[in-house]
Amino acid sequence: MARKAAIIGGGVIGGGWAARFLLNGWDVGVFDPDPQAERKIAEVLANARAALPALSDVPMPPEGKLTFHGTIGEAVEGAEYVQESVSERIELKHKVYAQLQQSNPGVLIGSSTSGFKASDLQKSAVSPENIIVAHPFNPVYLLPLSEVSGSPANPPAIVEKTVQIMKDIGMFPLVIRHEIDAFLGNRFLEAVWREALWMLKDGIATTEEIDEAIRMGFGLRWGQMGLFETYRIAGGEAGMKHFMAQFGPALKWPWSKLMDVPEFNDELVDLVAGQSDAQSGMYGIRELERIRDQNLVGFLRALKERNWGAGKVLREHDERRAAAFHATLDTGPKAVPLVMAQMQVLPGWIDYNGHMTESRYLFACSETIDNFLRLIGAGMDYVAAGHSFYTAETHIRHLGEAKLGDRLTGTIQILSADEKRFRSFVRILRGEDCVATVEQLCLHVDMKVGKTVPAAPEVWGKLKAIAEAHAGLPLPEGAGRAVGQKKE
Numbered sequence: 152m153a154r155k156a157a158i159i160g161g162g163v164i165g166g167g168w169a170a171r172f173l174l175n176g177w178d179v180g181v182f183d184p185d186p187q188a189e190r191k192i193a194e195v196l197a198n199a200r201a202a203l204p205a206l207s208d209v210p211m212p213p214e215g216k217l218t219f220h221g222t223i224g225e226a227v228e229g230a231e232y233v234q235e236s237v238s239e240r241i242e243l244k245h246k247v248y249a250q251l252q253q254s255n256p257g258v259l260i261g262s263s264t265s266g267f268k269a270s271d272l273q274k275s276a277v278s279p280e281n282i283i284v285a286h287p288f289n290p291v292y293l294l295p296l297s298e299v300s301g302s303p304a305n306p307p308a309i310v311e312k313t314v315q316i317m318k319d320i321g322m323f324p325l326v327i328r329h330e331i332d333a334f335l336g337n338r339f340l341e342a343v344w345r346e347a348l349w350m351l352k353d354g355i356a357t358t359e360e361i362d363e364a365i366r367m368g369f370g371l372r373w374g375q376m377g378l379f380e381t382y383r384i385a386g387g388e389a390g391m392k393h394f395m396a397q398f399g400p401a402l403k404w405p406w407s408k409l410m411d412v413p414e415f416n417d418e419l420v421d422l423v424a425g426q427s428d429a430q431s432g433m434y435g436i437r438e439l440e441r442i443r444d445q446n447l448v449g450f451l452r453a454l455k456e457r458n459w460g461a462g463k464v465l466r467e468h469d470e471r472r473a474a475a476f477h478a479t480l481d482t483g484p485k486a487v488p489l490v491m492a493q494m495q496v497l498p499g500w501i502d503y504n505g506h507m508t509e510s511r512y513l514f515a516c517s518e519t520i521d522n523f524l525r526l527i528g529a530g531m532d533y534v535a536a537g538h539s540f541y542t543a544e545t546h547i548r549h550l551g552e553a554k555l556g557d558r559l560t561g562t563i564q565i566l567s568a569d570e571k572r573f574r575s576f577v578r579i580l581r582g583e584d585c586v587a588t589v590e591q592l593c594l595h596v597d598m599k600v601g602k603t604v605p606a607a608p609e610v611w612g613k614l615k616a617i618a619e620a621h622a623g624l625p626l627p628e629g630a631g632r633a634v635g636q637k638k639e
């Protein structure tokens with residue numbers, strides 16, 4: 152049975168949380184008195200469906216069930232976790248916690264608050280120990296950071312449970328060691344925001360120029376290294392100490408207006424809003440969100456390739472889910488094709504004909520065969536030690552059209568094998584439908600001398616056992632066919 156989260160408050164942030172939980176296989180119950188909440192969440196979910204799976208190389212779990220409720224009590228029934236995302240008003244949050252703890256005593260409540268400390272949130276609660284901060288960043292369904300901030304009232308087990316739930320939905324829980332207003336991220340962002348408002352108010356730069364200064368320069372650096380690692384590099388070979396010596400005195404120079412804030416009044420609001428309309432008003436909000444999402448997907452994927460920063464979180468989440476998939480496989484040598492891979496057709500896999508592009512059929516076969524090689528003991532350690540299987544010949548038959556979002560399974564049948572080679576027949580299935588078959592001949596190679604040689608005895612032993620179990624299977628329809636050959 153799927154785990155259940157209750158989302159209380161389904162606005163910008165609640166909608167993002169709902170999407171992240173649902174796409175990670177949790178059921179979600181939502182309560183929000185706004186009559187537009189259902190429409191808004193449906194729109195955020197549609198954007199999330201187009202973006203989050205594009206970050207993953209392991210198929211997402213089946214999407215959870217989304218339900219809307221007329222009361223907090225109904226939404227939280229059966230939930231093991233609540234993500235509170237109501238408006239940033241402390242008395243409203245207290246009222247919501249009282250109702251939650253009356254309806255589901257003992258439920259763990261994470262708050263999305265941007266700045267209230269856990270001890271502020273816990274005041275007058277029946278069970279303060281079950282209320283904690285889990286502060287996300289927008290868009291919640293893509294950005295991994297969740298600042299987990301507790302008070303002395305929270306036992307370590309509650310912090311740990313929150314951390315584990317965040318990890319389960321692919322987030323990076325950063326436990327804040329000291330309770331402070333606004334945590335790490337917003338304390339930092341608020342400083343940047345204040346400086347930007349000063350520059351705007353003083354007519355030094357427009358909203359657009361300030362954004363260009365960020366996105367053409369240091370914003371790109373921050374996204375992959377943060378502040379200190381970036382400045383370390385700026386110190387050159389002499390490193391951080393040299394950087395500090397050179398730029399330390401600037402702390403006393405009039406570079407920043409941080410100690411003083413511009414007056415917050417209608418004039419300032421109109422100045423910012425007017426310039427922002429001129430800069431971005433040509434896009435609808437959902438359109439802007441999609442542009443942002445695709446930029447983030449590209450950026451995060453590049454980081455994932457490098458196993459770096461937020462990309463490392465994505466990769467580890469994929470690895471956990473891939474391991475969970477492999478743990479369910481029955482891989483003993485039996486007279487059935489072995490299920491070796493599960494994939495999902497991602498946005499980048501679609502070609503101009505609107506279906507999965509041809510190179511991805513070969514990719515799907517590679518995923519299947521790579522997992523098979525791991526199974527017989529010829530994985531990355533074996534390759535690192537100097538031996539591998541090389542593909543000598545491939546024949547792909549396209550039997551159906553895989554479409555965006557389709558879940559595909561790769562199975563392998565060994566047609567023949569000896570110590571130096573195996574001939575395999577991979578089926579790419581969508582449910583029961585076979586959308587492609589890939590027949591391949593792989594040779595076992597000593598990579599140092601570039602010659603075909605017998606596989607290590609333990610690898611050959613496993614391959615042989617599977618080949619013998621498959622020997623009794625009928626030759627698959629299409630095996631051994633030449634291109635263009637007529638069907639019998």
Ligand SMILES: NC(=O)C1=CN([C@@H]2O[C@H](COP(=O)(O)OP(=O)(O)OC[C@H]3O[C@@H](n4cnc5c(N)ncnc54)[C@H](O)[C@@H]3O)[C@@H](O)[C@H]2O)C=CC1
Binds near residue numbers: 237266
């Ligand atoms: N917008 C942002 O960039 C971020 C906001 N947050 C935090 O997330 C929380 C929500 O903020 P947003 O989603 O931006 O606000 P929002 O205004 O988009 O959504 C708040 C939602 O709460 C609902 N609500 C009001 N009273 C309610 C009640 N009694 N029960 C259930 N729902 C109720 C409203 O109808 C609304 O849909 C705040 O605590 C905020 O500080 C955290 C990170 C980023």
Ligand SMILES: C[N+](C)(C)CC(=O)CC(=O)[O-]
Binds near residue numbers: 264287288289336337
């Ligand atoms: C503006 N904000 C304070 C609500 C921002 C956040 O809390 C985090 C974010 O997404 O920038």
